[in-house]
Amino acid sequence: MASSATRVDLDGKPITGITICMIGAGGFIGSHLCEKLMSETPHTVLAVDVYNDKIKHLLEPDSLPWTGRIQFHRINIKNDSRLEGLIKMADLTINLAAICTPADYNTRPLDTIYSNFIDALPVVKYCSENNKRLIHFSTCEVYGKTIGSYLPKDSPLRQDPAYYILKEDESPCIFGSIEKQRWSYACAKQLIERLIYAEGAENGLEFTIVRPFNWIGPRMDFIPGIDGPSEGVPRVLACFSNNLLRREPLKLVDGGESQRTFIYIKDAIEAVMLMIENPARANGHIFNVGNPNNEVTVRQLAEMMTKVYSKVSGEPSIDSPTIDVSSKEFYGEGYDDSDKRIPDMTIINKQLGWNPKTSLWDLLESTLTYQHRTYAEAIKQAIAKPIAS
Ligand SMILES: NC(=O)c1ccc[n+]([C@@H]2O[C@H](COP(=O)([O-])OP(=O)(O)OC[C@H]3O[C@@H](n4cnc5c(N)ncnc54)[C@H](O)[C@@H]3O)[C@@H](O)[C@H]2O)c1
């Protein structure tokens, strides 16, 4: 229920209810953002997506305390003239819609480029033409590889943060060659960032760009064969969850040496809320949103998830919990990877005073508890079926 006490922004000014057109509201991040907006704020959401399974609990039944403050519009933004009307009705547009799963970048590169650049263009245009504020979701992938990754393996400079910390206003964007189609996503996201920035500079568009660094938590992607295609390859949290639920070894792509920082979705949503409710502090900025304290290699992530899952499920882990696979075998031709991703937090700290809170162990414990509760029974039944028939 929205709090009856007056809510104030970071400058002590009362926050009044606004209308938000949220595109991609039915996805992982959108579902958490809608939940937060409904339960803790007076704002209204025009939720746009082609799917609504992940926000069904917010839409039905009609007796929910926030009924009337969230409306679902089943719209494909590629080809629907209703989009401009919704953006005009709203005070703020948040665009989350994208193809953003690495398994698609080198196998569906055209869809990836269209989704992340071409389909986002009208959203930017309508916001600019109608003087509406835009919060656009980009990605940490725009940084690509670190400068340090090009140094000799034994160079002491690899230990120097100047060669790997990713800063919004300083770090270059370093992608692989064109046949490494992994980078089509990052490149499309970079170009839409540049276009939004240019709309700000030339036409006064009020914008904020978010660069998420591996946000993870409940409802991320799908479990293949249960609530998504059997042959589908989701992002690493769901891949490893699927392996753990099925008691299969976790697959380490190219040895699992890449490094990532993972942040709990609920911490990240707090940052987005501050952007929504503090436009004067957020407009014109690009923000890294991640947790620099939660860095692991993918191998370490697999080991930690195995331990945590054993704890929450009460089942001992299997004898060989991981297996190495080549990226070509796992993702196909044209895959490449980001070596290391540590966000610099200076800008978001200065503008919004935000810091992440949750440790990797704790966020995995709550997420894998959810995965076990949601999927373990369905997986058991799916595994039992072919034997029974
Ligand atoms: N989750 C992360 O860690 C992460 C990291 C970096 C960037 N991002 C960015 O954040 C955004 C949201 O990511 P997510 O993790 O919630 O992904 P998601 O796939 O769960 O959500 C995206 C949503 O957009 C919808 N969508 C896609 N194309 C659409 C279209 N043409 N019309 C209407 N709806 C459409 C999808 O149906 C989906 O519900 C994306 O732009 C992504 O690139 C996320």
Ligand SMILES: O=c1ccn([C@@H]2O[C@H](COP(=O)(O)OP(=O)(O)O[C@H]3OC[C@@H](O)[C@H](O)[C@H]3O)[C@@H](O)[C@H]2O)c(=O)[nH]1
């Ligand atoms: O089963 C698996 C799945 C993935 N991996 C590896 O785990 C790492 C993380 O993979 P993810 O699928 O979560 O995606 P990445 O971190 O590479 O990219 C993500 O980054 C930010 C967003 O823009 C996107 O959500 C996505 O592009 C990669 O090194 C990948 O090769 C495995 O080793 N095994």
